[in-house]
Structure formats: C-alpha cells, structure tokens
Amino acid sequence: MNGGNSLSERYQHESIEKKWQERWESDALFRTSSDNKKKWYALTMFPYPSGDLHTGHWYAMAPSDVSARLKRMQGHNVLFPIGFDSFGLPAENAAIKQNVDPRTWTYNNIERMHGQLRAMGASFNWEREIITSDPDYYQWTQWWFLQLFNQDLAYQAEAAANWCPGCQTVLANEQVLNGNCERCDNVVSKRFLKQWFFRITKYAEELLDFSKMDWPKRIETMQTNWIGRSEGARISFDIDIQNVSEKIEVFTTRPDTIYGATYMVLAPEHPLVKTITQKAYIEDVQDYVEATTRISEIDRLSTERKKTGVFTGAYAINPVSKKRVPIWIADYVLSTYGTGAIMAVPAHDERDFEFAQAYKLEVIPVFDHEKIDVSEPLEAAFTTGRQMVNSEHFNGTLATEAIKKVTTYLEEQQLGEESITYRLRDWLISRQRYWGTPIPIIHCETCGIVPVPESDLPVLLPENVEFTTDGKSPLEQLQEWWLVECPNCKKPARRETDTIDTFVCSSWYQMRYIDPRNKTAPFAQEFAKEWLPVDQYTGGSEHAVMHLLYTRFFWKTARDLGLVDADEPMLRLFNQGIILGTDGNRMSKSRGNVVAPDQQVEKYGADAFRCQLMFIGPWDQGGPYDPKGMPGIVRWLNRVWNVANHSYTNKSESTDPTEQKNLERTVHQTIAGVTEDLERFQFNTAISKLMSLTSTLGKVQENPSIDNSTWHWAIQTLLLLMAPLAPHITEELWELLGQPYSIHKQPWPDYDPQIAAEEILQIVIQINGKVRDKIEVAATINKDDVEKRALQQDRIKELLLDQTPKKIIYVPGKLINIVV
C-alpha cells in the first residue's frame, strides 16, 4: 500500500464533509423519533450569539456530540438540541458603539453561527432550535415571571443593589466577582434602588441537597459554599436609652460566648444607627457612615485593611450578664448578612479581637484553654476552648455541650432562639437595559403593581429605539411604549421599563426544547413526561453558582406548579475544562493566541479538528491547543482511509488461525476499551486505542493471512467505533464499502469478554522488586507452575546463586516477586 494513491482516491475532507452534512440535513437523520426506544436527553449549554464560534465552543460541543451519537448508536432515542441565548448586553453595546440595531446585530450573528455550527457536523436537532430573543420564546419567559409573581416568588423591593457603571445596570450577587462585574470587569458600587427579585432563598435548604443527581463534587461544594448555611441563634439586646423601645437583634454561631460579648457593632447602614447615636457623637458617626459609602466594595471586603469604626455614645444591655456594653458602628459588619449587627466577643473571635485591640475595648475570655492562661491578657483570640468560665452558672460546662445548653437557656428566658442564616440572597432579576425580556408588569397609581394579563402576552420589545452614549435604557425614554392603560381601572399607567436578567431566559430553556413551537403553554405535559429531566448536561464550570443554581431553582418552582415531576432538572453534569492557547493562557485577541476554528476546519477538516481537540488530553482538564499536533490526527485519518479503502485480498487463500484469533481478540479488546472510554468522556484514550487498532489493521493488510470476512468485520468495526468521533469520514467509507446508509443508524458493536481475553500472558519476574526477566505462560497457569518456571530461568538462577528465597509473591497473570 506504499504510495501510489491517485489524488482522487485520497481522503479529501472538503467535499466529503459538505456532502454528508447536506445529506444528513435533508434526510433529517438526527430528528427524534417517537418509537419505543429509551429516551436520552443530552444537552450542551447553548451559546450566546457573539458572532463567531470560537475554539471554546468546539471544545464544549464536539465531545458532547460524540456522547449523544454514542447513545444513539447504543439504541436510545436521543434529543440533542441547540439554540441561542440571544438577549444580553453585547448586542446593546454594539448598538451604542456602532449604531446598529441590537436585533439586526444579534440575528446576523445567529445566521453566521448557524453555518459554523453546521460545519462542526454535530447531530443537533435543528428543528427544535430556540432563540431566547424571539417573541414566541420570551412570551413564555414573561409567563414564568407571572407564575412566580402569583406565587409570591417574585417581588419588588428597595435594596442596596450592585450597580455596574460600565453596564449601567444593577447585577445579582452572583454576577459580582471579587467586587467586579462578571461581564465587563468594572468595579461595582452599591446603590439604593427599587428592584425586582426572585425568592430563591425560599429554596435554600432544598438547593443544598444534591442527593438526587450525579454532579461533580466541585460544583456541589461551590453551590454549598455559595448558599452558606450557618446554624446559630438570634439574640435580642435591649438598648439602654430612655424612650427607645427597639431592640438590637444579632445572629451568632456562638451563643455560648455571650458572657464574653463586651461590645456591639452595627453595620453603618443599619436602620437603628440614627435612632441610637448620642448628641455628642452625631458628627463622627455621620462622617463615618458617609465615608463608608465612598469606599468601594472591593476595598471594604479586603481582609488586609485595618478595622475602623466609631462609638455611637449608646449602650446596650447584655441579656444574660446584664452588663452595659458600648454600641459601635464599623464597616467590618455587613448590612447584607444576618441581621446587620453583631455581639462582639473579642476573646473568641479574631476580627472582634483586632477591633477591640485597636479601640481598647474590654476582652473577657469565657472559655479556658489547655495552653493559654486566661487570667492574663490574651495575645490573640481563640475559637475553641475547653470549658466555660466567667459565665456565671454555666461555668464548667464543656465546650462540646456549651452551644446547646446556652441556646436552650436563652429560649427559656425568651432572650433569643435557635436560628439558621444563609449567605444566599434573593436573586435580583431586573436590569435597566433594552435588549432583554420586558417585565410584564404595569404600575398604576390607583391599583399599584398590576401584572399584565396572560392573554396580553407577549409584551413586545419596541423596535427602532434610540440609543444614547450615556448607556441609559431606551425603554425609559420611550413614552409611547410605557404609557399604557391599567388593565384594572383603565386609567393611564406606566409599564415597567426594566427588563429581565438573561440568566432567567436560560433557567428554563431545557424545558422549552421538548416542545419548542407550543403556542398555548411553555410546553405540553405529555412531552414533559416523555423527555424531562435532562439525562446528561455538559458545559463549563464558570456557571457553578449562576446558571446551574438558577436553573435548579426554576425547576423547583416548576415542580411546585405541577409542571414537572422530578426534583432536579439535570441528572448528570459533566464540566469540560478550558481550552487554552499554545502559550498555555486563555485564548484572547490581546494575547494573539486565538485559534480560529473556521481556519482549522478549512485546512484539516471538521473530523480532524474534533478529534484533535479530544485527543490533546482529558476533557475535564482542558489545556493548551497546539495546531502543530494536527498532523498526527490527519495522518491517522489518512491511514484509516487507506486501510478501509484499499482492497484486501488473501491471495494465498490460506488462513493462519493464530493471526486470525489475534486480530479478533484485538478488535474485541478495542470495542471494550473504546466503549468504556467514551462512556466516561475519556476521548483521548479512546482515540489512542483506535489509532492502535488502525496500525494493527495496516500490518494485517500488508501481509494478509486472515480470511476475508474477518477482515471486513474488523474494518467495519473500526469505522463504527470511530463514527461518533469522526462522523463524516466514517460515513463516506461506510458507503464506499457498500454498507447501508447511514453508519450513524447502525447499532454500536458488542464485544465478547471471552474472545477479548488473552490466552498467553507475559509474567514479569522480579527479585526484590526489580524486574530481572520475563516469561510467557498460558493464561490458565497456577501459582506453583509460575514459581517453578521462574526459578528455572537461567538468568534468575544466576542472580540468585545459592540464596534461598524468603518469600515469593505472585500477582496472578502479572508478576512474580522473589524476595531474598
């Protein structure tokens, strides 16, 4: 088979890939059928239509496609849909900068990406495509909003919100990373604004339960930390000022340290600050509160910063010791967590200790410690002590029982109660932007907040709006759009001009795919029963506490509305890693390390690009993509082409039974290995096994000694195993071999463990753990015979001389270790 190929016989990816993509599409090959096969809902996170499919998209989607194709060949009825998460800020920014309509910009990008996605050769169910900015999609996003509103899960409230000056809008907590905007990286500040929220905190406890699905531990941990459940107690402190009846409520995880609470701290934003501040301190306090608002969130959160605060002049009464304790305000106490106020126990809390040192406040240890003399001034706070001291009748209580005992006492005395606090905040979903789903609410002076009747949906986004460079929402300036009649009293009213966070659009999209053209409901019950939940979800882990938390929340509201049955939306989740540039950094235009998929496809073909992305390493680890490695994959595909496309003739007409058996064994081993690897998303090792089989077949072809039917079976098996990975070349070769269309409709090959089992084994002989010799034995051999054979080897006799073995360890089928 050396050389000699005429050009027309050579593998040419351009024509082949185009040919099959068109054929599959016109035949609707990957449309779901309604037969009795077991369903498999495979979902890859849908892209934002940025205008170009980049290597990261390929890295996420191509392996997902392989998995879906494997399931299809394994006999499942597979739903593997695709669409576009097409609302969002980039379109609006393009509108402001380039003076193009966001709609035009978005739909042009979608058009372009349609072509690029088709070039991937993925087996998407295109007939179910959804585009979240289409009115017939966002009508149902609005419908969801109304359902949540009716269930009291959507509400409007005034709150300190994260304001991004770059995006000119508020953000949810999850969308602020290290004090910066998740999208544009601008420093986020706080603004007090009236905003719409989804009551995700209602599901905090249930969202901590991951037992009904199989997700990566890492994501579970991240969500658990984000929800941040803390057990403790709420305790009320009286304020020692005449005519002030309010109490200061604190949350603490350490009620057992209450006798050590020597001062209190309110967050600067705490509503009681004004009430309690004494005359002589008003100026200082006001200055401090103002200064706090000027400090950026990022500085305020820095643990490096020295703690600051001011005394209010007021005192509270420690509810158990009845001592007067000073009330301070300090920015190390956050208004957004717990009650926005703390009891400070400097002896047993590092932060309180640091603050007490700085302002010379009293430190009273209420636990003793094996290594610390608590009668001397403490050098540092310690959190875990031995038993209670300075705590009146609790003295002597062991640390292990302290929390429970003190909490019970507080409850008996009606001073406090057991309590659980979460870090999770309600989801802020309103955005002061144009290019999003309009919130279906009307504000009426007489009737208040009035939901738009479902029959009036969708509330359409107006077209041809004006964009100004100051980034203000065009909707607010469009009176003819927002001036409407109140659905209740018919008086003039104002339409809500905020739009919905795009993460809402993507929170329920997996449910729409099952019935994407439904005009009367988000989806029909019969399809929900047929397809939901998603069996395998794949995508990046950057959405751990955003999309992946939001979609679980949405699903639970859907379940409580009776729309779906199961408790979780995605049963299995797999996170791919991040594909990097050749230099090991994230691909970015500024670094100049971007690999354009279109060029790779043009040069090497989609099959080669898919395979190379999967071959470079484990999918969950990501890593650098180096186009220099492409020749290896291209060579392999060429070898497959040559080995399958060249005639095989056993001229001598005689078969070598050993060779025949060896080939059968190798093929069965490959089926077993590749099946297992693909099921575990270990594409790199699957491809290496297929490369090895290809080499073996090449050698057999050069020296034909097996019968023709075994040869053809081996070649066909190779193609079947490769079909999910390289769908085009395998389809072409399948046709050239005269097999029935399509290879992608064929059943996945089975293997026989008996045929796959080795008959002859190589046993390593070690002396004191070092390899000294190897012998070949029959697989059926027993320990004694291996020992005998090993000790008879000349080389072993020589090395052992007259030493007698102390111990002989035999690992069946692998190794024998002689210890002397």
Added chain:
RNA sequence: GCCGAGGUGGCGGAAUGGCAUACGCAGCGGGCUUAAAACCCGUCGCCUUCACGGGCUUGAGGGUUCGAAUCCCUCCCUCGGUACCA
C-alpha cells in the same frame, strides 16, 4: 488565608498499589521519488558500557509496603474557586 484540581521525556499526555513514559507531536536515520509533498519502516528519558548489561528517573524530603507516579506525613510550585458571612 481557606477550599478544590494538578506537577510524569524537548512538547501534549498514558498508567490510580505490580514492566513508568501507552498514543501522538517534534527530532534523528532510512525507504519510495528526477525532486518535493504525501506515504511507509526504524530510532528516540538520563548516566555508564565497544557490547551484553548495570545504575538512576514521575516537583522536594520522609514514611508505609515484597513492591509506590499511585497510599500517608511535611514542604515547594502552578491553575481554578472563594474571601471580614458573625
């Protein structure tokens, strides 16, 4: 700081208690060719030896074991997440 993943040839990586470096890239040598491309074959961790062979090697150090890249302890580095959450 805390949590998680990782550190293996010149490079991407394989091996999760039993032959370290599978598979591939790059390199080197050869074949085919007028030549090139393509294709095919061989070789390819380090030290030592004419050779057969021997010794060393999985970030560093220690431990467990007949046997450790793999398990345990200490430390270093890289990447990701998170950060005054009372």
